[in-house]
Amino acid sequence: MADITITLPDGSERSVPAGTTVGGLAASIGRGLAKAAVIGAVNGTERDLGWELAEGDVVEIITATSDRGLFTIRHSTTHVMAQAVLELFPGATFAIGPPVEHGFYYDFELPPGPDGKPATFVPEDLERIEARMREILAQAQPFVRDELSNERAREVFAGHRYKLEIIDGEADDPTSATASGLVRTYENPPAEAWAQPAFAGYPGFIDLCRGPHVPDTKSFLGHFKLMRVAGAYWRGDEKKPMLQRIYGTAWASKKELDEHLHNLEEAAKRDHRKLANDLDLLSFPDELGGGLAVWHPKGGIVRKLMEDYSRERHAKGGYEFVYTPNIANGKLFEASGHLGFYRDGMYPPMEMDNGEYYPKPMNCPGHNLIFDARQRSYRELPLRLFELGTVYRYEKSGTLHGLMRIRGFTQDDSHIYCTPEQAHDEIRSLLGFVLSVLRAFGFDDFEAMLSTRPAKAETVGTDEGWAEATENLRAALEAEGLAYEVDEGGGAFYGPKIDVKVRDAIGRHWQLSTIQYDFNMATRMGLEYVGADGSRHTPIMLHRALFGSVERFFGVLLEHYAGAFPTWLAPVQVRVLPVRDDHEPYAREVADELTALGLRADVVEADEKLGNRIRKAKTEKLPYVLVVGDDDVASRTVGVNPRGRGRAGRLDRRVRPAGGRRGRRPVARPMTDPGAGPASAAEAGGGPGPGLARLWAGWRTAYIERLGDDPAEVRPDGDGRSLFERIFASDLPDDETHVLWRGETCFAVLNAYPYGSGHLLVLPQRAVADLGGLTEAEATELWAGVRAGVAAIEAAYRPDGVNVGINLGAGAGAGVPDHLHVHCLPRWSGDTNFMTAVAEARVLPEPLEVSSRKLRAAWPAPA
């Protein structure tokens, strides 16, 4: 037999006998590949393993580990499901059944029941179907590819009205091909002919399908599970019949299937509706009506902190604060166009003496009235109006979903009015602002969607206007280096937009922020400003929201953190537990001190065993538990038990800061110097607010207990000595330790102590008893080192949101000489010194070697 030559993806050529199939080619390459091959791609088109190759074909073997292989497995599984359903439910028919993310579905219509309407599946049916599917798998029925003429196909599928629509080209099926008078089919010949044949001339199952498929029902298909049944309109049209959709999940291995099911359970544990209830944050009382929430005190404090932070950032961002009422005369919404375009989404009107009043579905009309309250000059632009504005929308009952989709919610809403010339810069800074705020809440994985002009927008705006606006949005995305996709035609009828999605802790995406152009409303409502040329112009209007809705954002945060809010947002930050009831006065003293410092602290008295009280604090996901007993009362200490770990050590309250004791503050002055970089959480953009410098002033970090027992705490650097021991032994060059900088009198070092995450320490080179003992020159250089370190971290890791807390005092933990201790952590972590544990790992998340290299590269040159 003559040989043919095949090209493989790596460009190599291979000679095989004529008539060799895709599967045969895989086998000729290797046994492992033959076993793993699901399908092939021949000249870019996916083909079954049984496909015969021709001279010159370029062939790629696709295995189950690839997306396309998995896709095929799911596609074949849904065929098997359809087969099972059609056999088990005589008279049933089927529509389409594509693979989808994580699995597949198929849409069915069952024969009419006693009431004349098509019957429906009940959950028990899924078990029967699944059982039948497993029998089909065991039979190893081949997937037989064929092509039928349209006429023949109409005979075969005569009893299946939805398939006929597909054959006739009226309906689209993403997995079948209907070109040029032929339809492709896949048949699964059964072991025994069906008692009630469903297809003319076939003993069992056949489906319209482009393929490809796995070779037979036994190969690759076992790892699936039918998940649920749901209604779905035929062709997605609510005027067409509702079909019964069965969803399933399918994977290449049992391990992956189990992992997927496990992930679903994990996601269920994070469900914000469950957590909101468990943590007593908010509720949806039936008496209130669907889609409406009440916020309990613990949810309320978190919301308040979110809103306070939002206001603070907006104030700094040049926004002006406005308020508009919750209801408005219908005439306003006629003018804005809402009654024309959005009536279905609005609550019905209230009849009043002078017309109908509607709850507002959006804040923009009200803001426009503020813009229009007097004549505006170009000198006032950009005008940025901000409101935490509560809106009401009549969402269909079936769409409500916890906090994610509700009927009354608060937008952190802004409308920006600017000149066309300003739009470019405005959009650009806006996107940076949005991302900076989202980062502050602990998100750092973003994706964006750029939505362009839809067909329905023909009459709104000009071609040039749309093009320029879209370009401005694109430029901003590129300037931020943000990955984005383009949704062609996906914009609103009034303008293009950017939607920002974040990826949460378990990889799910949430759409939060939106930045939208509006070419429509300013014109409709007659908004104008007087330009430098003395004539009137229509301003560019931008809508934007960061959280989107405060409620929804709260829900996303809750799921992101699985209820364990970062310290700065936690309803209770610190709980103090007296071991015995006679320790209670001391516990109160500690809690009062923390409260006076602006922390949210409480005390739980000793009615129960300590273990149980700690357990309760853990289930409430409190960031810190402080335990005080006999030893602590005697020595003025507290035992620290942070969230996520057990007992962590002890804090000593006796030592006062060096500067305070000596009356000489070599480093205190520069710390509050506005030119010195972010010296407080407030300055860096939030956190518990002013008072940071005082916050832990009376405490010193002395991780005095058990330090060194845990290899993760002091990370031996090769020779069994801690990094500190090695550094102070001075027997290593800088590039083998993590010394980042050496000055005249001080140096900076990166260390893993005490949490296995990066700390940047700036230290004097000579041993001094305490900071008060520094010379003026040393203090100055120490501070310069701190500032350089902050700059380096900002440059190398986080351009925003780095807080710097500074410990003053004789920090003697782990035998470290007196030092100035710089904590670099994102604002969401809170910023008290022992509260940095988890946070710092996120700021310098890499191995020390990598962080060290990056920081050294980013270290600013001395002034």
Added chain:
RNA sequence: GCCCGCGUAGCUCAGUUGGCCAGAGCAGCCGCCUUGUAAGCGGCAGGUCGUCGGUUCGAUUCCGACCGCGGGCUCCA
């Protein structure tokens, strides 16, 4: 709005194939225990079995409607 499912104590859930006073754990309250880093012991209280209507001698249980919730579809300026 449409399809399927669900609704028993604050929470998580038993149970009733139509019948005596509807159960448990946790949470709550009271008492004992004086407590050292994720559950000490005992007691008490708590439910018109989502609401309304129907069938029945009798309904938490069967039927209907409504309300709410969940999963989908549709929708989402």
